[in-house]
Amino acid sequence: MLHARPHEDDAEADAAHDRFRTDGYLPLPGLLTPEGLEALREEALRLEKIARRRDFAMACMDGSPRHMTTLGGETIARESHLIPELYADAALSHLLATLTAERVVAVPDLLERHVLNILHREGDTHGAHTDDYPYALVLFLESPATPSDGGLLEFAPRAASLTALNTADSRAAHHHPGDAYLLRSDTTAHRVTPLTRPGLRRTVLNFAYTTTTTEIRTTRSAHALYGDPGDLPLRCGSPR
Numbered sequence: 001m002l003h004a005r006p007h008e009d010d011a012e013a014d015a016a017h018d019r020f021r022t023d024g025y026l027p028l029p030g031l032l033t034p035e036g037l038e039a040l041r042e043e044a045l046r047l048e049k050i051a052r053r054r055d056f057a058m059a060c061m062d063g064s065p066r067h068m069t070t071l072g073g074e075t076i077a078r079e080s081h082l083i084p085e086l087y088a089d090a091a092l093s094h095l096l097a098t099l100t101a102e103r104v105v106a107v108p109d110l111l112e113r114h115v116l117n118i119l120h121r122e123g124d125t126h127g128a129h130t131d132d133y134p135y136a137l138v139l140f141l142e143s144p145a146t147p148s149d150g151g152l153l154e155f156a157p158r159a160a161s162l163t164a165l166n167t168a169d170s171r172a173a174h175h176h177p178g179d180a181y182l183l184r185s186d187t188t189a190h191r192v193t194p195l196t197r198p199g200l201r202r203t204v205l206n207f208a209y210t211t212t213t214t215e216i217r218t219t220r221s222a223h224a225l226y227g228d229p230g231d232l233p234l235r236c237g238s239p240r
């Protein structure tokens with residue numbers, strides 16, 4: 001399912017780790033094998049039928065917009081074998097340990113562990129935020145073909161402040177289906193730029209990881225985006 005050894009030798013792996021530490025972002029082009037991509041796409045299409053449309057402003061993230069369809073980790077754990085298996089895959093854990101130079105572990109909150117994010121309408125966007133946990137591995141199942149279609153990851157290297165996304169230091173990255181990226185997601189402000197026209201789709205799986213030494217400081221934002229509407233309204237940003 002994965003080309004889990006994208007780095008040919010130790011020198012390449014060291015260079016990847018250095019780049020990740022400097023930028024807080026590391027592209028992993030073609031991480032999924034063609035068969036893996038196909039299997040995950042089918043799984044995502046099946047799961048999309050029970051996913052939920054979200055349209056709101058995230059109060060605890062400067063009111064940044066969420067226009068997307070999502071499915072949280074608890075439902076995915078219940079409805080899918082494939083995705084939880086991939087999340088816990090030994091070769092994937094090894095890759096993440098190499099790139100982060102840490103022992104990464106599953107996040108305790110099942111809701112956030114592995115989530116499905118689907119942008120599928122004109123203007124759909126996953127607005128500016130930081131994540132609750134230190135590492136995010138984002139796997140692309142569908143993506144607009146060209147950067148001008150939107151759906152770009154925009155991130156601010158070494159800056160957790162959301163306003164850093166509006167400065168010249170922020171960067172934008174385009175990814176193809178089958179690509180992935182690793183993000184230092186708790187200290188790197190990031191967002192997904194709006195889809196620019198109807199008919200475009202961008203579907204990702206986001207796998208969240210932590211370390212044994214990371215203090216848990218979960219906010220309510222994940223519950224606003226992935227929980228049941230019955231959970232709302234929440235004092236977004238207040239720790240649980």
Ligand SMILES: O=C(O)CCC(=O)C(=O)O
Nearest residue numbers: 117131138153192204206
């Ligand atoms: O879709 C992306 O590229 C980013 C996803 C993300 O930031 C998240 O799920 O927290």
Ligand SMILES: [Fe+2]
Nearest residue numbers: 130131185190
């Ligand atoms: Fe994120």
